[in-house]
Amino acid sequence: MQNRVKKQTRILAIDYGERRIGLAVSDPLGITAQGLETLSVSCPQDALSKIEQLVKTFRVSEIILGLPVNMDGTRGCRAQEVSGFAERLGKRTGLSVTLSDERLTSVAAHRILHRMGLKIKDKKRDVDRIAAQMLLQDYLEKYSNRGGRDAR
Numbered sequence: 001m002q003n004r005v006k007k008q009t010r011i012l013a014i015d016y017g018e019r020r021i022g023l024a025v026s027d028p029l030g031i032t033a034q035g036l037e038t039l040s041v042s043c044p045q046d047a048l049s050k051i052e053q054l055v056k057t058f059r060v061s062e063i064i065l066g067l068p069v070n071m072d073g074t075r076g077c078r079a080q081e082v083s084g085f086a087e088r089l090g091k092r093t094g095l096s097v098t099l100s101d102e103r104l105t106s107v108a109a110h111r112i113l114h115r116m117g118l119k120i121k122d123k124k125r126d127v128d129r130i131a132a133q134m135l136l137q138d139y140l141e142k143y144s145n146r147g148g149r150d151a152r
Helices: 044-057 077-093 105-115 120-144
Strands: 010-016 020-026 033-040 060-067 097-101
Touching: 010 044, 010 077, 010 120, 020 044, 020 120, 033 044, 033 120, 044 060, 044 077, 060 077, 060 120, 077 097, 097 120
Parallel strands: 010 060, 060 097
Antiparallel strands: 010 020, 020 033
16 A cells, blocks of 8 residues: 655745854744754855755755845845855755845844843844744745645
8 A cells, every 4th residue: 555645844944144044944734933043154064064954854845045135125245145055055955945035034033032031142042043933934924825835
């Protein structure tokens, strides 16, 4: 008898900052986003290796990468750097990397952490992870309103 259980995959979201990379992953059904760890960006190659490892561990099928767009909608130097990282990440993992406007996700993450009463040291560690989680949750909700992940 053939196994008819469909393998469920996840989406990985990345908030690529100057010093840290925040990570979040969806549940297998694509309903909720859970924050993962925050990586140091001291060496982008090490970050790529760690992300590649997470892709395998969580059976990720798609990657969402926050694109730092200016408030007027233009793309600056930072957006070009992130686009280059997206290209390298796609080649390394063999997965589609979708760039998603991340305007104000870090600001919103700071507000959440402030309301939680965390110290500045703790906020720095957590803000990128929470920004990635918010980016992913927004993405999941956007597509769940269009008939789920298969609608993409």
